[in-house]
Amino acid sequence: MSPTSAVPVSLAEIARIAGVGRAAVSNWRRRHDSFPSRIGGTDVSPQFSLSEVEQWLRGKGKLSDAGAREFLWPRFEALGSRDESGLTIAEAARRMRSPRARSAGPELSAEARALAGDAARLGRSEGQRTTFEFLLQRWLDTHVRQLSTTPPPLATLMARIALDSRIGEGAGGLTVFDPACGTGHLAAAAAAEYDGPGLTLLGCERDPALAALASARLGFVTEGRDVVTEIASVDALRADPFPGPRADIALCNPPFNERDWGYEELATDQRWTHGLPPRTEPELAWVQHLLAHLRPGGTAVVVLPPAVASRKAGRRIRGSLLRTGMLRAVVALPPGCAQPHSVSLQLWVLRATPDGAASGPATQDALLVDATRSARPVMREQGPDWATLTDFVRSAVSQLDSPEEALPEGAVRVSLLDLLDDEVDITPGRYTASGTEPSRVELTASWNELADSFDELGGLVNHLSKIGPTGAEPRTTATVGDLAKAGALTLSTGQQPADTATASATSGAHLPLLTVADLLLDGTPTGRVTPSGAHAVAEEGDVVVAGVVRAFRAWVHQGEPMALGPQLSALRVAPEKLNAHFLAGCLRAPMNGRQAGTHASSSSRVDVRRLLVLQLPLEEQAVYAETFRRLAAFESLLSRTAGLGRGLADDARDRLAAGGPTR
Template identity: 70%
Template sequence: MSTTDPIPVSLAEIARIAGVGRAAVSNWRRRHDSFPARIGGTDVSPQFSLAEIERWLRDNGKLDSIGGRELLWPRFDALGSRDESGLAIAEAARRMHSPRARGSRTKLTAEADELAAEAAKLGRKEGARETFDFLLQRWLETHVRQLSTTPPPLAALMARIALGVRVDGSGEEAGEKLTVLDPACGTGHLAAAAVQEDAGSALSVLACERDPALAALASARLAFLTAGHDIRTEIATADALREDPFSGARVDIALCNPPFNERDWGYAELATDQRWTHGLPPRTEPELAWVQHLLAHLRPGGAAVVVLPPAVASRKAGRRIRGSLLRTGALRAVVALPPGSAQPHSVSLQLWVLRTAPDDPTAVPAAQDVLLVDATRFARTGTRESGPHWEPLRAFVLSALEALDRPDADLPDGAVRVPLIELLDDEVDVTPGRYASVTAEPSGRELAAAWREAVPVLTDLARRAERLSELRFSAGTPQTTTSVGDLVKAGALSLRSGQQTADGAAAPGRDSVPLLTVADLLTDGNPSGLVTAGSAPVIVEEGDVVVAGVVRAYRAWVHEGPPTALGPQLYALRVDSAKLNAYFLAGCLRAPSNGRQAGTHASSSSRVDIRRLQVLHLPLREQEAYAEVFRGLRDFETRLGAAEGLVRRLVSDVSDLLAAGGLGG
């Protein structure tokens, strides 16, 4: 993009800059003739000039409490190149640390260099670390499809495991710093986690990354994190497998989230490498090359934790190396994570816990078994939140691994010690799910806790039912109604129809929004997909009324939560708040009789004519009274559904215990 071209921003970006919701920006655009005209995009997803938007917001007093970071980011984004913007952010961080720094360490365009200088100036004014973290997060969100990062909760768990599993003092010299290695560090999530989990200790951090932009950002991240602490960091830009920059170095702990399924990892040129003490990794098993690379760098008693795809635990090509890892005691534990723990999110990834033999053979028991931990039950389902239930997952995994060197210690449900003799068969399969099963029966404590949870829920339902039972209905003259179509003509609301999206699916990121479909309504009611905002013809925002226009899934509700795209047969109604109450409208529309009258009645797949739906014709003040009751009724229904699920689980658990003869005297 030329420096003279206007920098485009979307409605969502304008909302971030002004610190308001997207609906507010849409209202400004409709109400103010002076609002800048769009310079690109489409009617559904327009784009505007950043300079014109900034000027308009300032002239209208809408930037008083907003910092300059939101205004700065679109300019970084407009640089176009992922590497250019990443290196510019890293250079800005360097100048924040050293205000007198002149000249860039990396070759940047004049535009990127100028932008780095402006970001550094802003950082010194608004907070250097906060400004860098903001720009880094936006950069990661923008390029999420091109990057694979380790989520902070997973990085923290891996660091804590490694620190807990290593044999303290083994192989260390007096006064020597604890050394950490990450040979494929990306933007430094794992190295940062090691620093944070071992806060207060003297550390030496070695990290390597072959992508120059990622390496520069990792260096900037660690510089902020280690400032003022006795921590030495060294970030190398190299391919750790082909050109190991730390060859010969020995470390206490190693953490790694290596690239998966890379066939071109150096199989031919590294065939005689001394790191392959457990065997030359097959060309199709690059992950086992990373495992041996980590082991080659560990001191005696050192520990490594590596993220691997589940196939590595069972693929036929790698069974010889897996067998050697087991026989030598290098592979100490395997943890199966819930889907969604890291990219790729649809896969149940694994953590392999590795350790070298300590100098003192009596420091830990000789390896006679392997600890296999199945933590997949901590997956998050039926919710819009991403990732697993991190807190109970972390507690469960750490609890299981505490027993690693204590053969007589009890293990939590879902963890099991498997003797090496059982694993060293023709398959050498170390998949936790094959050996670690979770007991379905709850403990007495868990059952008592479930009953304690159920009692207040049912009591609350009883109170709400009593209040609703006090409603009185008159049998007087029928109220006048009007149709949705007439309300649209009168300008009291607008009606938009959801459509099939152009791109089908998207990765999580800055420009992606959840996609709700009729199929979702027939399951758990939560959006099951993501689409880019620009490809979604209809996006509902908080306060909009959504109607499902098909008989089998007919319902209406006021949307709450983030902007959401609508698929086919879903409709968005946006009310004029001076004429209609959204909750009143949704309450009238969701009446089953209303849907039946407006439907074709041919089958359960019949469509509902949204424009024929009827709404009471009432003044706004009277609408509010109805809206309050409608909301109470909807809330009662929602709580009833949650209570039903809780009670069903309780009945099922108690029935199983009774059927097993578990009734006490």
């Protein structure tokens, strides 16, 4: 029996294998009698035999370039166990890099060993690291509810802060320590950021599958370099495999809110030099564990929930960390940087006392950084503007040892005298808010800007109010689909690209990628893609349409070319037949979007081909286009004025509540 004969796949998985949308697979199933029969699932969510699907796709010539890897993944899912599938991926990686070495990990089933061999062979033919990273990412995506990972941009930021803030370096190069390493995101980031000689990566992970995957990941990341890697599969707090101060930098994203961290058995542990962490404060146990492993002058950067900065139970330990000068900075991140995405997590920057320094703090203050306003608002799917956030945080933390240097707005130095009160609350927003109050000159300028906006709105209202009711005779319209057939425009629709990167990738070889999620924020593209014929690209003068009810809109694109994601379309007009601004105005009509919607819900799609456009001579289109332009300017100005007014109202309330004068 073929190893894929009993493996079930869904319509969505078939779509990924073929590199098409799910709707296309449903269409194949309806149109082709030869399409494989259902072997399981339900009528709504049917399942098919992977081997039969492969045979049918090959026969029809419908396999994508990534089809081989996509065919492999359902077999990992069919193993049925998160741990076994993860260990099988790690074993495949080991065989890719060292085919003849004996496995030192847990014993796998015969099916898993065969799958690891197939994956290793595929990796050697299609790229070992690419294949491993594909399988690892699919594994992480499949088990996202059970696993908490550190997003690569956050891992890079933490590594840069630690490398920038450490004092000195070990004689044998750099040693990096992560006692809760997961799949190795932080250690991999440190390896990527460090370009000096001699690198040692030490990690602990109590989950054997995660530990094996971390070891495999770091093997690929450090290949060809002078790097020593050691990942121990243990509970680092209970069974520390790397005792003593050995690390130049320590990075950690520890588990949050775990009560069973070893409070009873570790009550007399020597690591608790700042006090025994309360049972309800496991995060402070991890903080002291990191400090116990730092060489003098070494730096630790740890991700913590915001409550650790203010909970009453931990105030004694926080006070000790401040008094000894080991807690150097606290950075409040915007929500969406890491799981849990709804919480504004914090980065604590800690430093072991350098050799020759006094036991007390080198400075009499701590650096508190509120980065929650440094990046644009976030969504879970997109996260913050990492380029802006990284630049802001690094510029603030770079002044850690330069008390005479000015700090960027949102960062303050707070004296230990002010911090060491009854609460020892080190939440950055508590101390940075007062420093953002605008001056009288800035306030006057804002009120003048609001008045100018109202004047400009008045002029637009005077013009737009003359738009009268429609005439008695209905005007002739045509659909976008009809216009495309007539050659008046060409339509291209965006797809989910396979090579998305963060917006911080500034290489000229990439195009900005706009998605519906970006439109729901401020319309700034957050991704980038490598240009190829597979991407729908909007160029200057093209009309872009968002084909989903919750974000339905249409506009004329201005600026550099931009790739489009799913549910976005680019319409390129034939200028001798259509005016782009006229087309965008017609398409943008809410009534038009409602009649072209596929369902009534806000998440339903809009069939762009069904959108209606008035049929007018080109000269008359230009007249309508000018009014559509003014209408768009009115809408934009109205939104900006509302935001400016709300900000001024909030500031006025703050001033009055603080006892400010009424005039």
